[in-house]
Amino acid sequence: MEPVIELRKVSKKFILPHLREYTLKNSILNFGKSRSYEKYDALKEISFAVNRGEFIGIIGKNGSAKSLLLKIIAGIYKPTKGEVLVKEKLLAFLELGLGSSAELSGRDNIYLYGAVLGLRKSEIKRKFGEIVAFSELEKFIDQKLKNYSSGMQVRLAFAVAIQVDAPVLLIDEVLAVGDAGFQAKCAEIFKGFKEKGKTVIYVSHNLESIERWCDRTMLLHEGNLLAFGNTPEVIQEYVNRIL
């Protein structure tokens, strides 16, 4: 099978200067002085390939560079070394409701968030009724977002997010919130992704949901790819070796 996402020896180094040089003044004052800094290897030579239609999980402790890996795949961060190949249109959900504004109404936020997710105005107009119905916020749609409960905010953002039709999706724990009803809706959506043959990379701490959905899973630890394969085995390894 042809890989849709391929990483070849991808490394990411961050330079942590001991002296913060975020001003021109400091740069001039310290010009020519030797600067002390630490290098931090956040990702170390990661290589893997994901095939079309696979549902891939990523697990690991906090700080194991799971989100960083998603950002690298999404092209938000550039790798220090190595190559990232993504062959189809990709959309990353690193935060639900990204760019939305508390001072604007739910209606305005649907358009704003839709624009951020790459939807066109005509598409949002056409699907507006559907979005509102899915979020169950008909009565509140002209209220400001700041008057919504956090659950309502998530429902609204989620209703917009599922309108996006990209063949490759990166999902970072955005679905960890919400009550049982919301979780059931998420399950429906995930089922839909599988049926449509979308390629999904899903980061979560919820091992149950990883086990339920992921065809293969990778285990990250301190920037290394410890394991990548059969989901139950990788989860077992995570539980035994790291937790």
Place this chain on the structure above:
Amino acid sequence: MKKNTWFLIRELAWTDFKLRYNNSILGYIWSLLVPLMIFGVLYLVFSVFMRFEGIEHYQLYLLLGLILWSYFYEATNNGMQSMHYKASLISKMNFPKWVIIVASNMTSLFTLCLNLFVFAVFFMLSSATAKVTGWMVFFYLLQLIILSFAVSLFLASFYLRFRDLSHIWSIVLQVGFWLIPIVYPVSIIPDHLRPVFFLNPLARIIQDTRSVLIYGSSPPLRHTIISFVMIVFILIPGIVIFFIRSGKFAEEV
């Protein structure tokens, strides 16, 4: 360019505009208070206390100068810091970064349009008459918009790396305000220094806009060519540097 880029720019710009004026017309009227007070004070000082000789329609001259200047001021300041304002968006979404600058400048452009409407009201209340050369104003506004965009690109490229750039830029702007004939007439600049003052493309643009709108004289084509050449000389390196630097923005915000 992705099909929805223009829609995204409009949404970002319109959102900021609504937020700035608190989602109401009254919000805009409040925000007019400060510029109108500055206008009033400058008018009082330079028209009643000290009088400039031989300047027709001084109140229109001053108001138009202030409006165009404040567009440049606002567009470059907000454009410079726009990456910082939109930090979460930049660090969690992969999209062309120039979109943020264009949206930020567009927000300032909405304000400019409202301010020009206020100018039109003052114009009609004054003894000045509409001039046939007035249509050319669009041409000079276009120059102003491109110039502000080019400077914004430069500033935004370095602001995330050098956060004190905003202080430096505010000093440059304060000096710039008095190096451009905004409150004073061109005639008080000594003859031999005038070409030096007009090396500044912003001074050129402001003066030419006044010529066509208030005084009905069309500036020589030479001016326009010089302005355009200078703007292009700022714009091209601005674009190049912005594209080189923008790859790192997500990590720097």
